[in-house]
Amino acid sequence: MLEKIKNLINFFKLNYKIGIITFFSLFIVFISTFSFFGLKLGTVILLIILIINLIWIIWAGTKIFEDIKTGKLFKGIDDILIISLLLAILVVLYIIASNRSVKIDLTAEKLYSLSPYTFEIIKSLDKEVRIILFAQKDQATELEKILEEYSKNSPKITFIKIDPIKNPIQARKYEIPQGESILIVVESGENKKYIRGTSLIEYKQTTYGPRATGIKVEEEITSAILNVTQTSRKIYFLVGNGEYRVVANTPKDQQDEYTFNTLKFYLEKANYSLEELNLSTTKDIPKDAGAIVILSPRKVIPIEIQDKLYSYFTNGGGIAIFLEPILGKQTYDRTFSINYLLTKLGFYVKNNIVFDQERFNPYIGRLYYILPYIHFSPITSDIRKKGLPIQLVTAMAIGRLENIEGSIGYRYYELLSSSQDSWGETSIPEGKENIVASIDDKDIKPPIILGYSIEKVSEKDQTKVGKIAIIGDIDFLSDYFIESMPGNLELALNSIEWVSKESGTLGIKPKSIKQEPVIIPSQADANLVLVLSLIVVPLLMILPGIIIWFIRSRKVT
DSSP: OHHHHHHHHHHHHHTHHHHHHHHHHHHHHHHHHHHHHOSOHHHHHHHHHHHHHHHHHHHTHHHHHHHHHHTOTTTTHHHHHHHHHHHHHHHHHHHHHHHSOOOOOOSTTOTTOOOHHHHHHHHTOOSOEEEEEEOOTTSSHHHHHHHHHHHHTOTTEEEEEEOTTTOHHHHHHTTOOTTOSSEEEEEETTEEEEEEGGGGEEEEEETTEEEEEEEOHHHHHHHHHHHHHSOOEEEEEEOSSSOOOSSSOOOGGGOOSOOOHHHHHHHHHTTEEEEEEOTTTSSSOOTTEEEEEEEOOSSOOOHHHHHHHHHHHHTTOEEEEEOOOOOSSOOOOTTSTTHHHHHHHTEEOOSOEEEESSSBOTTTOOTTEEOOEEOOSTTTHHHHHTTOOOOEESOOOOEEOSSOTTOTTEEEEEEEEOOSSEEEEOSOOSSGGGOOOOOOTTSBOSSOEEEEEEEEEOSSOTTOEEEEEEESOSGGGSTTTTTTSHHHHHHHHHHHHHHHSOGGGGGSOOEEOOOOOOOOOSHHHHHHHHHIIIIIHHHHHHHHHHHHHHHHHHHHO
16 A cells, blocks of 8 residues: 555656646636636636645655756657647637627628617616526527627626426516517516517518518617616606596596506506696696607697697607597598698598498407408517407598608508408497498598508607607507407507607617628639638648648758
8 A cells, every 4th residue: 555655656756747737737727717707616626726736846846856957857848738738728718708709790780799889778787687588498599699699798687598388487477478489578677678579570561471671689679678777768648638548537527438547557567657748738748758649639639739749759759649530420620630740741530430341340240340451560560470360449541641741751651451341431420339331422442541650760860760650549449448359459559669669779770681692703703712712721721730740850861
C-alpha cells in the first residue's frame, strides 16, 4: 500500500508538466466564467480545483528547477501547450456564445432581429415582464427564437415556453381557450395581454384568396409590453347625444333596452380605464384618450363636436362607431347623427335594417338575424381564420360615397357583408316585434357592407395613424347577444383594441416573409462562385498543414 502511494507521488512529481498545462487552461476558464456568472457554486468549485492544481505545481518545484537547469522543461511541452491553449480558447468562445446574443441574422428582412425602437423600450423597463408562449414542444420554434431575443436583451424580461398539453394546470391558470394551438401571454404584475398566434401574420387579399405576406411578432409583442407596463389605457365613451351608456348606469326614467355590463367587464380586464366624455361640456378631447367609442347616437351630434372627432382622428386618434337603426318613420340624412363625420371619410348611413334570405340564423328564423360574411382585415382576420360565427341583429348597411374627396393617404378595409340575396329595408316599422319587409325600389341593393375600418397617417406626425371602425349594429355588443355567438365578443374587443393600439409601434413594420432566390447576374459571376467554392476555400483549409510540413521537412534536411 505504501509502495503504491509512493509511486503515485512520484508520478505527480515527475509529470508536473501536465499540472502546468492544466493550471493554465483552468485559469483561463475560471476568469471567463467568473466574469460572466460571478462567484457562484460552479466558479467556487473551479477555484478550489485551481488552488489544488497550484499546490501540485509548487510541491513539484524542486523537480522543475532541475529540469530548467538541464533544459528538459520545454521538451515536449510546446505541442501540448498549443493544444491546451486552443482547447481553452474554444471553451471561452463557447461560454461567450451561449451567454451573449452574438447570433448573426442573415435573413433579408432581419426576421430574428429587434428594431431600435424595441431596444429603446425594453432597455428602459423598470418593471418585471414575463413572456409566456403556450405551444406544444415542436410548434412555433421560429417564433420562440424571436421571443428569446427579448429576454436576452433585457434583464427585466423573462421568457418561458409551456406545453399546454403537458401542463394543463398552467393552461387553466391563464384561462387558455380551447382550440388555441399557439398563444402568447405578456404579463407584468396583475396586468396581462393575450396575443393569438393568428394575429402575428399579415395577410393580403389576392384573386386567389388571402396570402400571408409578413409577420408582426415584434409589433404585437412590443405593443403588449407597453400595455402591461404602463398605466391603464383610457377609453372614453361619448355621451350627451343620446348614446347608449356603458360606464354609468342609465337613469331609471330613461332605461334602455340594451345593457353592456359584459363588454365593460372584458374591457376592464384587458387593462382599460373607462370614462364618459361629453364634448358639449368639455372643450377638448383629453390628451390621455386612448380611443373614443360612440354607441349609436339617437340625436344630432353638433357639427363642432364632429369636427373635433375628425381632427382627433387625423392626428392619430382612434374612434370606434357602432350604429343602430332608429325604429319608426325617421330618416338619416347628411346632417343627422354622425353622418357629417362619416361623409368626410367617404361614407354615409341611411336609416335601414338589413334582411338576408341566405345568411340569416336558421334557428331563429328571422331574416334580420344575420350571420354575415367575415372579411380579412386588421379587426376580423383572426375571427375568420378561427371560423368563429358572428351574429348581427337589425343591422344597418354602411354606404360608400362614389366620389371620395381627400381619400389619398387613407386605407379602407371591409369587415362584414351580407349575401347577394339581401337588401337594406328603408321602411322601418315602429317596433322590433313588427319587423316584416319585402324588397322594393327604395331599398338598398346588395352588395351590402355592414362594417368598415379606416386608417390614415397623421400629417403632423408620420409615426401616428388615425383609426376608425364603423359597424352597423350594437346588438352584438349587448349583454343579451355578446356571448350568444363565439365571434361577437371577439369582434367587440378587437374593434376597440385595434383603434386604441399604441401608435408608437408603427415604427415597427411587419417583416416580409417572401422568399427571394440568390441571383447571380452573369456567367462570369457564376464561374467565380464555382472556383471559390470548389478550389479556393479547400486550399485555404489545407494551407496551414502544407506550411507546417514544409518547415519541418527543412529542419530534417
